[in-house]
Amino acid sequence: MMKRGWLYAFRVQSLCIVCFFLLLVSFAWAESDDDLAALSLEELMEVEVVTSSRRAEPLSQVAGAVTVLDEDDIFRSGATTIAEALKLVPGLHVVQMDTDKWAVGIRGFNGILSNKHLVLLDGRPITSPTTAGVVWGNTIPVSMVKRIEVVRGVWTHLWGADSFTGVINIITKSAAETQGGQSVTLAGSTGVEQLFRYGDTVDDVAYRGYFSGGYRTGDWITGEGDDRSSRDWVKQQGGFRVDWENAFTDSLSLQGDFAASSINDGASGSRKIFRPHVRDEFNGYGQFSWNRATGLDAGIGFRTSFTRELVSVADLTGGTNMLDAELQYAAEQYGRHRLTWGLGSRYFWDDIESGENSFIDKENRYTFTSNGFVQDRVTLMEDSLYLFLGGKLDYFGQTFVEVQPTIRLLHTREDSEYWLAVSRAVRADTRLQRSGSYSIEHNGEVYTVHTPDSLTTEKLIAYEAGYRQRFTADIHGDLSFYINDYDQLAMIEFDRAMRTATLRNSLEGEAYGVEAILDWTVNQWLRLCPSISLVYQDIRGVDFLPSGDSMPEEGLSSEYKLHVFTKPLQDVGFDILAGYSISPDERFMPGYFSLEAHASWKASETLMLELIGRNFGEVTSQYSPLHIGPSVDLRMTWDF
Amino acid sequence: MRRVRSFVIAVLFWAVVLCPVSSFAGGKRLTATSEQLQALYVQRLVKYVKWPVGTGPGPGEPCIVAATDAKKLRPYFSDISSSQFQLVQWPADGVHVLVVNGAPKREAAAILKRTATMPLLTIGQSPANLRQGVVINFRMVGGKLKLQVNPHAADLAGLTISSKLLRIAAIYRGEIDEQ
Numbered sequence: 092m093m094k095r096g097w098l099y100a101f102r103v104q105s106l107c108i109v110c111f112f113l114l115l116v117s118f119a120w121a122e123s124d125d126d127l128a129a130l131s132l133e134e135l136m137e138v139e140v141v142t143s144s145r146r147a148e149p150l151s152q153v154a155g156a157v158t159v160l161d162e163d164d165i166f167r168s169g170a171t172t173i174a175e176a177l178k179l180v181p182g183l184h185v186v187q188m189d190t191d192k193w194a195v196g197i198r199g200f201n202g203i204l205s206n207k208h209l210v211l212l213d214g215r216p217i218t219s220p221t222t223a224g225v226v227w228g229n230t231i232p233v234s235m236v237k238r239i240e241v242v243r244g245v246w247t248h249l250w251g252a253d254s255f256t257g258v259i260n261i262i263t264k265s266a267a268e269t270q271g272g273q274s275v276t277l278a279g280s281t282g283v284e285q286l287f288r289y290g291d292t293v294d295d296v297a298y299r300g301y302f303s304g305g306y307r308t309g310d311w312i313t314g315e316g317d318d319r320s321s322r323d324w325v326k327q328q329g330g331f332r333v334d335w336e337n338a339f340t341d342s343l344s345l346q347g348d349f350a351a352s353s354i355n356d357g358a359s360g361s362r363k364i365f366r367p368h369v370r371d372e373f374n375g376y377g378q379f380s381w382n383r384a385t386g387l388d389a390g391i392g393f394r395t396s397f398t399r400e401l402v403s404v405a406d407l408t409g410g411t412n413m414l415d416a417e418l419q420y421a422a423e424q425y426g427r428h429r430l431t432w433g434l435g436s437r438y439f440w441d442d443i444e445s446g447e448n449s450f451i452d453k454e455n456r457y458t459f460t461s462n463g464f465v466q467d468r469v470t471l472m473e474d475s476l477y478l479f480l481g482g483k484l485d486y487f488g489q490t491f492v493e494v495q496p497t498i499r500l501l502h503t504r505e506d507s508e509y510w511l512a513v514s515r516a517v518r519a520d521t522r523l524q525r526s527g528s529y530s531i532e533h534n535g536e537v538y539t540v541h542t543p544d545s546l547t548t549e550k551l552i553a554y555e556a557g558y559r560q561r562f563t564a565d566i567h568g569d570l571s572f573y574i575n576d577y578d579q580l581a582m583i584e585f586d587r588a589m590r591t592a593t594l595r596n597s598l599e600g601e602a603y604g605v606e607a608i609l610d611w612t613v614n615q616w617l618r619l620c621p622s623i624s625l626v627y628q629d630i631r632g633v634d635f636l637p638s639g640d641s642m643p644e645e646g647l648s649s650e651y652k653l654h655v656f657t658k659p660l661q662d663v664g665f666d667i668l669a670g671y672s673i674s675p676d677e678r679f680m681p682g683y684f685s686l687e688a689h690a691s692w693k694a695s696e697t698l699m700l701e702l703i704g705r706n707f708g709e710v711t712s713q714y715s716p717l718h719i720g721p722s723v724d725l726r727m728t729w730d731f
Numbered sequence: 732m733r734r735v736r737s738f739v740i741a742v743l744f745w746a747v748v749l750c751p752v753s754s755f756a757g758g759k760r761l762t763a764t765s766e767q768l769q770a771l772y773v774q775r776l777v778k779y780v781k782w783p784v785g786t787g788p789g790p791g792e793p794c795i796v797a798a799t800d801a802k803k804l805r806p807y808f809s810d811i812s813s814s815q816f817q818l819v820q821w822p823a824d825g826v827h828v829l830v831v832n833g834a835p836k837r838e839a840a841a842i843l844k845r846t847a848t849m850p851l852l853t854i855g856q857s858p859a860n861l862r863q864g865v866v867i868n869f870r871m872v873g874g875k876l877k878l879q880v881n882p883h884a885a886d887l888a889g890l891t892i893s894s895k896l897l898r899i900a901a902i903y904r905g906e907i908d909e910q
Contacts, residue, residue, distance in 0.1 A: 127763055128810075132775045133899055139874050141762045339863070340841045384837035386845065387799050387821055423822050473820070474802060 154479050154499035154510040156182070156243040156557055156571040156606065165236060167656055167666045169689030169703040171277060171284075171724065173236065173261060174227040178668065178687075181622035181652060182243045182571075182606040183259075186672075188715040190309035190321040191228040191354055197243055197257035198573065199602050199626045199648070201674065207518060209253035211260045213346065214417075215378055215396045218253055220439050220458070221411050221522040222404055229350035229374055230261070232286055232303055232328065234275050234728070237264040243606065244573055245514040245553040248481035248497040251435075251462050255518040255551060256575075265344075266290055266297035266334040272731040275303075279703070279724030282307035282324075295337065302329040309357075311706075311722045318359035318716045321370075326352040340384045349375035359717050373401040386423035393418050404523065409443030411522075429468040436461040441522065456522065458488040477501045485517070493517045493548060506561040514555075517548040524581060524594055531583075531592070538592045540583055547596050550578040565612040575602040582632055600630035600645075620654040648673045649682075662693040669708075684708035701726040766832075768876045769869060770807030773828060773854065774816060776867060779896035783889040786850035788827050797821040799842070800833035828852045831860055839863060850889050861903055866890060868903070879903050 127138065151157055158180045160168075170176035174193035178185045184201040186194050200207040210218050210225050218225055240260040247254050270290040277284040283306055290299030305326045312320035330348035351373045358367040378396035385391065395416040402411065417435035440457045466481030479499035486492050497514035523529075528541045557571035580598035585591075604626035611619045627647045652670040659665060666689045673682035686707040692700045703724045763771070777794050781787070788794040794816050798804050801820040808818040821829060821842070829851050831839045836859050843863045846853060855865035861881055866888060868879040878900035885892050 126761060127767070127771060130761075130771070132772070132779070132896070135768060135771055135775070136875060136877055136899070138761045138763050138768060138876070140765050140768060140871065140876055336837075340837050340844065342837065382837075384835070384841040386841050387834055387838055389838070390841070424820075425822075 151559065152501070152503060152508070154477070154501040154512060155246065156555070156569075156573075158182075158241045158243070158608075160239040160241070162237055165233060165239065167664060167689060167691075168668065169666065169687065169701060169705075170233050171281075171703065171726070172227060173230050173233060173239070175705075176233060176236070176239060177241070177259065178652075178670075179654065180241045180243075181608050181650070182604075182624045183241060184650070184672070184674070186674075186715070187312075187719050189357070189359065189717060190307055190312055191324050191352070192321075193227040194715075195225070195227065195259070197241075197259075198575065198604055199628055200256055207255040208257045208259065209250050211250075211258065213261070213263055213378065214380065214394050215376065215398070216253060216415070217398075219400065219402070219411070219521075220413060220437075221400075221402065221441065221443070223521045223523075226372065226374065226400075226402075228324070228326070229328070229352055229372065231263060231330070231348060232275070232301070234273070234286065234288070235263045235269070235301065235330075236261060237268065238262045243571070244512070244555050245497070245516040245551065247485075247495040247516040248466065248483045248514060249464055251464075251483055252485045252487070252493065252495070252517050252519050252548070255516050255549070263332070263346075266299045266332045267292070267336070269299045269332075270297065274727075274729045274731070276727045276729075277305070277724055280311055280722045281724055284326075296333060296335045298331065298333045300329070300331040303327070309354075311720045312717050313720060314357070314359050314717045319357040320359065320717055321357045322355045324352065324354040326350065342382050344380045345378070347375070347377040349373070359715070368403075370403050371401070372403070373399075375399055388429070389421050389423035391418070391420050407443055407446055407523075407529070409441060411441040411443075412439070414438045424470075427470045429470075430465070431467075432463070432465040434461075434463045443522075456525075458522075460488045461486045475503055477503075485519075487519045487548075491548070493519075508557075508559040510555075510557045512553070512555040514553045516551045516553065518551075519548050520546040520581065536587075536590065538585055538590055540592045540594060542594045546581055546594065547579055549580045549596065552576040552578075567610045569606075569608040569610075571606045573602075573604050575604075577601065577630065580630075584632070598630060598632050600628065602626055602628045602630070616658045618654075618656040620652075620656070622650075622652045622654075624650040664691040665689070666691075697730045699728040701728075765876065766803050767807050769830065769832065769854075769856070770804050772869070772876070772878070773804075773830060774811065776854070776896070777828065777852070779893040780852050781891040781893070782827065782852075783850050786827075786889075793817040794828060795819060795823070795826045796828040796830065797823045797826040798830040798832055799839070803832060804830065826851060828854065831855045831865060847884070847887050848889075852890060853884070853888070866892075867900070870901070877901065 130138070160176060160179055164179060165176045168176050168179050172193070174185055174195055177183050177195055182198060184194070184196040186201070188194050194201050197208045209216060212231060217230065240262070242258040242260070244257055245255070246258055250258050269288060270292065273288040275286040284303065285305070286301060286303035288299060288301035290297065307324040309320045309322040309324060314320060328348070328350040330346070332344065332346040335343045353369065353371045356368055356370040376396055376398040378394065380392065380394040382392045383390055398413045400411045402409070415435070415437040417433060419433035420431070422430045437460045440455070442455050462483055462485045464481065464483035466479060469478040469480065471478055477500070479497070479501070482494060482496040484492055484494055495514070495516055497512060499512040500510060502509045524542050524546060525544055528539050530537055530539050554574045555571065557569070560568045562568060578599045579596035581594055581596055582598040583592045584595055584597065604624070606622070606624045608622040609620065613619060625647065628645055630645055650670065650672045652668065655667040657665045668687045670685045671682060672685065688704040688707065690702040694700055703726060704721070706719050706721045773796055791814070793814055796816055797819050799821045801818055804818060808816060819826070829846060831842060831853065834842065839855070839860055840863045843853060843860070843865060847864050852867065853865040854867045854869070855861060856869045861868040861879060864881070864884045864887070866881055866884045868881065870877050870879050880892055880897060880900045881903040882892065883905065
């Protein structure tokens, strides 16, 4: 009996094993390429095409540390301003300093007038030549943004001296991508905001226009003692874009925007610069661009723009004007070489009036700058090893011409990329640093800062390396290292006896940093993106500790972030951003935890509802004396 | 117990024997990725095209196929003898076939404008490519990849398309098909 039972079990198990292998063989046979290879032309027409979306997409093929935020990333961050969307990028220090002020820095520099990187909006520089800051609150509505490319590290060989530590390139949606009507309403504990947009096409010309208005209370930001947040921020903004794509090789685009705002500035976001007053600001621009494709990855591009800004910094007020133009030519691959070159110039003039506490030597100043760059990508081994040689000449409208060269190496494999770079960069002084004087507060005392008209350029030699790996189709990693060797950085030297201070090129030192990012799509409804950014700075003044806005300080600073993107239901999303940050330039400011949440529900094909929560972590200073408290807003987007 | 055993054996038998047999018997459902099919088409299409004298692949010479994104097609050319086909990245010299895959619309237009009168079998994969002047275009119909031929573009390039290919492919008639 026992023997029969054993025999039966043996037969069943054998049958199972045979079945398993037969199934395996049958599936293998079903997928065999040999079947396809034998098919005739007519038979190929009957083969069903299966999606290859799980196929690994190419890595970035850039010899540098680059992060691209697409429309979905920006949406799921719950950002209501562009500065908030930038929090997703490791290595970028993004903090809210006040109701309408954000400090955004790259690799160790972080201040409202963070003057070491370049910000572009559709190719037009929006970094102010006066202060080197960006008025983040007045840039462009987030719903207009298609993509944000962030380049960390030195890329002055392409973008020039403004891009000392990196470039933030904001690309807006084309008119064709914003057709029809859209209403975006935001309401909650921070205030209210309403945007209307409409786009259409006439023949092959697409156009769109938008207008938005908003009011922010500033109530969720508090201070201690005399410190208070800026209140009653009223903002109007509008713009248009017309695109003509002739379906052949050319595209033409005309666009313009304006933003006007008024705020009761509490001047506590940065005591070093601002004074309490009602601050009115206006900026507007018009831009024309033409692009012609001449081949694969090849073409000519021309862009020109005029920008007018009415600004007030400290108690200096006035208007600045900038007219710029640039031409770029990218040649098609020729043998081993792919050459790109470009020319650009900028004419800048202003009329700034001195105030009670601030003085500017020349109230009208005219500056002409120009530049030229060339880059050659040399293919050393096909599809595998590339050498980049490039350089840019910058003429700053004074006496000197600066050379900013780079050499980069990129090795690509099926699932990984390795890159190395050595670059030299310079940074010219700003209008505010050039001549005059202004008052700032330092250690509880008010100092008058004198800005000589003789500052030289700040200098940097950067050594960078990086590694990108696709571990599986769902797990990607990105690691970058850098050593920045600074020389002649501008800093403020204080004379305590005289209560005066002078701006000098007296700072030098090194920064050592690492940035690591992992992007893991766990399953269809869960994606995790942890990242770490560490920078150790050894910065020395000749006699003093570094001081001044956005000065790097000695010591280790770090940022740890975890983004959790979930989609529990088809039309429902829930996303969390948790982080811990230690400031790179406010050594005595403690680190802080942050927690932000975003819930979305696509109620219908035309209606999207979002709940946006910010600063659910501890109520703490984010590198400024003010405390950023929690806030909850509801956003409704209706397409019609 | 015996009934359970019988049921298990019946299910296994169905899974192993009947299931594959039925699928083979009823005509096996062949599938491929878009890139794989494009590569297979390219390898066959050259037999149905005649180049002007002295410009096509000579006897015993490989057919040079360039692609604007050669990397995507490379896995499907790796098993093909290099004496038959050679896949290269565009731009390249001495090319017989150009596959416009993955190039942005305006860049594709610039390439096709430049190559319009060259003895090149140009192959595209979008209606825009067809308007821009490719000789053969891939068109997705009901989840299958079909062919469209542009006789005017073939004339410009000096290519002769075989009657068999003209019979099994859809003929593009310019603006008439656009309407």
